[in-house]
Amino acid sequence: MGLPQAMEATQGTKRKRVDEKSPLQQKRLKLLEGRKRLPIWLKQKEIRHALRDHNVLVLSGETGSGKSTQVPQFLLDQPWCSGKIAITQPRRVAAISLARRVAEEMGTPLGSSSPSSKVGYSVRFDDNTSPSTRIKYLTEGMLLQEMLRDATLGQYSCVIVDEVHERSVNVDLLLGFLKQLETRRSSSLKVVVMSATADVDSLRRFFSEMPIVTQGAISTALPTGAAETNGDECRSGSEAAWTGFGDEEERETANSSGVVASISKRIASCHVEGRQYPVVIRYLDNHSDDIMETTLHRIFQIHCKEPMPGDLLVFMTGSDRILDLQKIVEEYAQNLTSDFPKLLVLPLFAALSQAAQQRPFQPAPPNTRKVILSTNIAETSVTVPGVRFVVDTGMAKVKQFRIRLGLDSLLVKQISKSSADQRKGRAGREAPGQCHRLYTEAAYRSMEEHDKPEILRCDLSAAVLTMKARGADDVLAFPFLTPPPRDAMEKALLNLLRLGALQETGQISALGRKVARLPLTPSLGRVIIEAARPEMNCLLEVIDIVACLSVESIWLNVDTEEVRERAQTARQQLAKRSGDHLTLLAAVQAYAAEHSDRRRWADDHLISHRAMQSVMDVRKQLTAQCKQAKLLLRDTEAASASDEGLQERVLRCFLRGFSGNVARLCPDGSYKTFIGNQTVAIHPSSVLRGRKLEAIMYNEFVYTSKAYGRNVSAVQLRWYEEIIG
DNA sequence: GAGCACTGC
Structure with missing residues (x-):
């Protein structure tokens, strides 16, 4: 279901007495005709x-x-x-x-x-x-x-x-x-x-x-009743x-x-049966070594050969590639003679602002063809209208949890057949279309049938806690459509044990039940519980930070050099020396204190207003839940700025949930994890990037071009030892 | 100088 459909649907009108002439009933009868034509x-x-x-x-x-x-x-x-x-x-x-x-x-x-x-x-x-x-x-x-x-x-x-x-x-x-x-x-x-x-x-x-x-x-x-059946009546009729x-x-x-x-x-x-228009598939004769070049070429080939109307949807891997290609296509498009329609290039990916994401849905100016350069977001999440040509690069970024390393990798991989077919289908929603696959037919045939189910690709801690909290105690015997490997389950059980969400027996603990109710990962949930302890007394602050960490990044994507410099100065005002956690806290507190024009404040600080709105929603939800669970001692007043130990207590709480994500500085200047002794770099998005500190703690450990820790703060080895001890 | 695909409670 696409966004336009969501938007055009109208609210039912209130009416006490419903008769055949009421608007609701008129609408119903009108819709009934269409329903009868559905397959x-x-x-x-x-x-x-x-x-x-x-x-x-x-x-x-x-x-x-x-x-x-x-x-x-x-x-x-x-x-x-x-x-x-x-x-x-x-x-x-x-x-x-x-x-x-x-x-x-x-x-x-x-x-x-x-x-x-x-x-x-x-x-x-x-x-x-x-x-x-x-x-x-x-x-x-x-x-x-x-x-x-x-x-x-x-x-x-x-x-x-x-x-x-x-x-x-x-x-x-x-x-x-x-x-x-x-x-x-x-x-x-x-x-x-x-x-x-x-x-x-x-x-x-x-x-x-x-x-x-x-x-x-x-x-x-x-x-019950398994024996009473003979199965002769139900499959008889052809x-x-x-x-x-x-x-x-x-x-x-x-x-x-x-x-x-x-x-x-x-x-x-x-x-x-479904209802789809036919889509012609074109393959490459030979494998392409330069997919950007091939994509560029194919876009103009389609644009110059195929009649209007009909927009192009190009499936690519990520925002970086999309923005690169956008520049190149726009340059080439300037050289088109006036015999050809104009080209309007529109990027589409989740990190874009709400307004930018809406642009592919708006009609193009006259005599203009839209070229939408998109990630997988257009494969399932949104349906772009007007598309008759799909260009499929055959690749996507896929997240995979590495059990042994304890990190997520996010790497470009070949898509599956069903994903390729899904992309193809996007060309035939309004009229017959074409799908240009920028790979060979042999490559298509060699693809996996389906994507690997997420349960085989993710950290199972949350799933295991979900099961235990709903009475499925024996998680190894849980009926899985595709059972995850045993070591993945064991890793999750150990993690939950380390968090204190499970007892030694493997049964869920009282703390685990509290964590399971929270709309958070087990680690973030554990941080909340820690912050509610009387000696920690920093729940409101921790909720603000956790809310940020549980939504998309609040920092706006910056693509031009000029905007980047503006962003840096704006962010330096909020940046805290101890790292990203307290910087996020400063951002939320400043945003919440802004009562006149929050949108403008967000724009000025190059912070995503949309992300901040979700932060406020999550914050409200978490506060309400903590009150209900009697975790919240203080009410709404913020802690005084003079609370010297507050920052340390906040970070200690996070350390309790993320004690597996700690690394120390080595003589060669790199950071090495305590568990597994792996090298981890501070992510470029961190306020601590380039800094040398005794030890760091991070919320996510992700491998892209190398192993990065994201959302990083400086911690003292002493705190870490106290938790491990 | 480098950088995270997409959902959801």
Whole structure:
């Protein structure tokens, strides 16, 4: 769901009495015609029958099938559906705009605007539901958060997990929990798993495999009624595209006690066609050694040959390359004769300001073709209108956690086939299009089928704590769609133990439960808990810093030399000698103290106003949560400037959460980590860059062109030894 | 002189 759709969706009007002439109902009837033309409309009956007879439905369908909006509406009046329907989304904008759309289609007001509302959404900072809400769109993280209050998700008759193919960590955790619930919950729970790719087999297999049974807990782990099924009625008709798990696919699973259970009739699957215009694919004949040159060439080739209208979308790796290419394309474009349309080059990446990110959505001036140079943000997160030509460099930056080194690497890698196909699809959303792949067909065939799921690429500390806090104690036996390697799990368990979030037995500690409730990484959560201790007494200050560290960087991207100098002088006013943590605190305090014009203050200091707004949101949320958890002793008044020991206490708190991220200065001038003795450089974005200090602590350890510590402060070895000791 | 892709609670 793209931004324009999100913006054009309108708020339902308030009205006491709903009749056929009300605007809501008129709108509903108008939309009904369009709904009937969606590919999924014809599958309505099959989907209902599938869930009448089965507990799990795997629904695959490409973009444009209408599954995200229609499936909950198909199920709402089913006899088994007495509770709510949850439908999860990976992104907030999608959850909000889908809820708006479905409310309109149903002719009901949205969310909390009316007690009669049937459709709502719930995302961080914005819960727009009412007690009457039946269909609830929410982010994956929100549903996981709800599981802290009720791990059985008792208010829901059905949970629909959308966009499963994106394979976020949260989706993988949800699928594991839902699989457990589906067999363990006393009342039945229907689960619909929706995915764009046709990779249905692994999902079916996942839900058909028996949970691992341990310690004689067989009765609770066995699916109730597994034996009563024969699977003869549901796959008989060839009129149905979905297939039930029948005899031929019936599985026999033996657990360690030798008990054999036959599984059938629990899982159905269904495929819906998407709605896309055809896209012609062009490959290179030979591999290109200079991708920038090849991209430049291809942009002008398309521009000069292909008729208007039709904008170009170019997929590249990162902002640096995008800005470089922008300059070159603009230079060349000046030499175009007036026979050709003009070119408007627009960069698109997440770190851009809100206004700059909006520019690709605005119509181009007359006789002008837009060339959008984008990162992966345009692959899933935003949909740029008007694009008929996609240029795909075949590369992307990918984050990967290195378990042994304990750092994240962010390196350029070849994309997968499904990513290449997703990029291709961006050319065929409004009209037939072209996709120019700047690699050979052989290179395409050699690509991985799918991206590596995030759960195989990230630090598992947060995921493990999420599991433990929701009752999945035996994390090694958790049902993963793709189980992470054992050493990755062990590393996470050790980290949580070091933080004190787990007891020696591996069970979650009281402190761990507090950390798990906070919308933060376990390390940052631990810092919060430390700061609340009476002898530390610096929670408000720490919340300000933690809020900064948990959002995008507050420092604005500077690209020109002149702006860079302005930025340096502005930032020096805020910079603190001890490093980035207290510099961030100074920035937040100055921003919060600015009551007249915060936007201007941010612009003057070359600080991102958008980032600062999220900092304030997070700060508010954390403060409220800490009050609720009785962690907050002081109220709103800031500590006096004369509080000499404050800075030291703040840094000691961070050290408690990040004791693994400490390095000491070596005689050769480099920093070496205490754990692992690896070289780490201070990131160029730090106020401490180039400084030589006894020891440093940093929040992130990331490998790009070399190993950098980001968000760095000076610490004393003495503090570190006290914590380790 | 060098520099982090994208989500989310």
